[in-house]
Amino acid sequence: MSAATLNAMKLVTAAEMRLLEKRALESGTSFGDLMHNAGRAVASEICGLFDSFPGKKALVLVGPGNNGGDGLVAARFLNDAGAITHVYLLAPRDPGDLVYNEALEAGISPIEVESDAGFSKLRELLGEADVVVDAIFGTGLGRPIGGASAAALTLVAEARNQRPDMVVIALDLPSGLNADSGEIDDSTLAVDYTITLGYAKRGFFLFPGADYTGQILVADIGIPDGLDDDILSEVIDEHDVLSILPLRPSDAHKGSFGKVMVVAGSTEFIGAASLVCQSAARAGAGLVTLAARQSLHPVFAAKLVETTHLPLPETAHGEFASEAAEVALARLVKYDAAAIGPGLGQSPDTVEFVHQLLSGISENTGLVLDADALNALSLTPDWWDIFNHPAVLTPHTGEFARLSGLSIGEILANRMEICRKNAALWGKVVILKGAHTVVASPDGRIAVSPSANPGLASGGTGDVLTGIITGLLAQGLDEFDAARAGVYIHAMAGESVRNNIGDTGMIASDLLIQIPRAVKSIKEHDHASCH
Numbered sequence: 001m002s003a004a005t006l007n008a009m010k011l012v013t014a015a016e017m018r019l020l021e022k023r024a025l026e027s028g029t030s031f032g033d034l035m036h037n038a039g040r041a042v043a044s045e046i047c048g049l050f051d052s053f054p055g056k057k058a059l060v061l062v063g064p065g066n067n068g069g070d071g072l073v074a075a076r077f078l079n080d081a082g083a084i085t086h087v088y089l090l091a092p093r094d095p096g097d098l099v100y101n102e103a104l105e106a107g108i109s110p111i112e113v114e115s116d117a118g119f120s121k122l123r124e125l126l127g128e129a130d131v132v133v134d135a136i137f138g139t140g141l142g143r144p145i146g147g148a149s150a151a152a153l154t155l156v157a158e159a160r161n162q163r164p165d166m167v168v169i170a171l172d173l174p175s176g177l178n179a180d181s182g183e184i185d186d187s188t189l190a191v192d193y194t195i196t197l198g199y200a201k202r203g204f205f206l207f208p209g210a211d212y213t214g215q216i217l218v219a220d221i222g223i224p225d226g227l228d229d230d231i232l233s234e235v236i237d238e239h240d241v242l243s244i245l246p247l248r249p250s251d252a253h254k255g256s257f258g259k260v261m262v263v264a265g266s267t268e269f270i271g272a273a274s275l276v277c278q279s280a281a282r283a284g285a286g287l288v289t290l291a292a293r294q295s296l297h298p299v300f301a302a303k304l305v306e307t308t309h310l311p312l313p314e315t316a317h318g319e320f321a322s323e324a325a326e327v328a329l330a331r332l333v334k335y336d337a338a339a340i341g342p343g344l345g346q347s348p349d350t351v352e353f354v355h356q357l358l359s360g361i362s363e364n365t366g367l368v369l370d371a372d373a374l375n376a377l378s379l380t381p382d383w384w385d386i387f388n389h390p391a392v393l394t395p396h397t398g399e400f401a402r403l404s405g406l407s408i409g410e411i412l413a414n415r416m417e418i419c420r421k422n423a424a425l426w427g428k429v430v431i432l433k434g435a436h437t438v439v440a441s442p443d444g445r446i447a448v449s450p451s452a453n454p455g456l457a458s459g460g461t462g463d464v465l466t467g468i469i470t471g472l473l474a475q476g477l478d479e480f481d482a483a484r485a486g487v488y489i490h491a492m493a494g495e496s497v498r499n500n501i502g503d504t505g506m507i508a509s510d511l512l513i514q515i516p517r518a519v520k521s522i523k524e525h526d527h528a529s530c531h
């Protein structure tokens with residue numbers, strides 16, 4: 001979770017970055033200052049990566065636009081810091097270009113792109129460089145990369161394979177990575193570090209781009225404070241989570257931490273209900289009750305000893321009886337939050353049961369809908385016009401496709417933007433699960449998980465997330481806070497398991513005991529950082 005160590009990290013699109021730049025200029029900062037700050041900050045970050053920097057060999061690949069301009073400034077500061085610095089120009093710079101002339105004055109002799117296809121000079125430099133900076137294209141890329149720039153990037157990738165010690169840095173972003181969608185160009189480099197200017201870009205947390213950035217470092221380029229209040233996307237951060245976690249007063253009793261009802265499980269999917277109940281309790285809920293069909297009760301009663309039980313009436317065929325929803329609703333008025341859906345199945349009687357529950361549930365009950373509750377909703381066209389209870393929806397990509405009518409390809413092409421738009425349309429907090437899970441609020445806020453853990457791609461881990469969020473809702477958090485804190489705690493629990501056993505063979509039950517440990521670690525981290 002390397003990104004989690006960064007301070008609250010806002011995420012911008014290329015258009016938002018241009019807007020922030022415009023605001024900075026309007027508030028009196030000059031573009032020259034921004035570029036100077038950018039190049040200096042990048043050089044300073046690079047120096048900090050080495051125990052001793054003087055004498056190191058730095059190669060800066062410079063493109064035609066302002067990203068290349070930043071590269072020229074960075075080269076000057078790397079030179080000042082004692083590096084043997086070479087600049088390789090992939091396109092001619094304007095003779096009147098200030099930063100180009102400053103580089104010349106500092107004694108740097110830029111090397112013009114070679115006209116022969118062999119790139120012998122570039123190969124020679126790559127054979128020796130300790131650090132290579134990709135300053136070819138930034139947010140202004142307008143078409144696929146071709147010609148000398150593509151060839152140069154390919155040569156860097158080859159050199160990097162031969163000399164793994166060589167450190168490759170992307171300035172602002174790896175050339176060819178789309179700042180908004182995370183799409184990449186064929187020649188985009190998978191770098192060791194991305195030193196990004198002012199703000200991290202959304203595309204760093206979207207695939208395939210997320211696999212290309214290496215560690216992300218955000219360089220301060222002097223955009224004045226207070227200009228980014230309307231930037232609503234960010235990476236979920238430990239300090240934010242700490243600030244929203246419920247307090248645990250010493251004189252608490254079980255009622256202090258809220259009551260959760262879990263409506264889940266079927267003959268086929270027994271385990272889902274257990275995982276939700278245990279996760280809600282592990283997230284701190286005071287009391288968890290499982291409402292499941294009565295014939296399943298003996299199994300659950302043996303397995304879930306801390307949970308209380310509400311057996312629901314069923315038919316002779318093992319389906320929910322028509323009065324089952326009424327029984328659940330009568331009890332639900334005493335509960336603070338409910339999780340509905342995991343492992344319920346999709347038979348017509350179950351769908352009818354879910355519809356009855358959702359149409360009768362009180363506004364005061366915090367609600368998390370997952371799995372078969374989402375599938376049941378999807379069966380009603382324009383379901384969001386009818387079901388207007390506030391709720392957290394936790395779809396994976398397939399469930400999101402059913403809820404929205406979009407194809408999986410359309411969703412994967414821009415998960416953040418799609419999630420944001422649909423959260424607004426549906427009037428719900430929506431969690432689009434996957435690597436770098438996205439949480440979107442109807443008011444436009446987006447929170448992204450810092451974690452992409454393949455170990456979590458196994459059955460039941462989503463049920464654990466649902467339980468955690470419902471447990472947090474019961475303790476009084478609002479939907480968006482419960483969702484982002486829940487996603488973060490779930491990710492931390494997953495990282496702990498991965499650290500212990502690796503990313504293969506992790507099972508959802510492994511996460512359970514890690515939930516309170518994750519909460520403890522968040523609280524202790526704050527304690528440590530205060531002293």
Ligand SMILES: NC(=O)C1=CN([C@@H]2O[C@H](COP(=O)(O)OP(=O)(O)OC[C@H]3O[C@@H](n4cnc5c(N)ncnc54)[C@H](OP(=O)(O)O)[C@@H]3O)[C@@H](O)[C@H]2O)[C@@H](O)CC1
Binds near residue numbers: 017035038069143197
């Ligand atoms: N925002 C901020 O606050 C600050 C931003 N800063 C920096 O500005 C960067 C954005 O700069 P930018 O707009 O000049 O774009 P950039 O990526 O350098 O390239 C554009 C050039 O490339 C060209 N071109 C495009 N595609 C091409 C292709 N496939 N193949 C060949 N050519 C291609 C295009 O020319 P054209 O399309 O007209 O042919 C144009 O000449 C940003 O990433 C950051 O580093 C800082 O300096 C200061 C503060």
Ligand SMILES: [K+]
Binds near residue numbers: 135171172
């Ligand atoms: K770049």
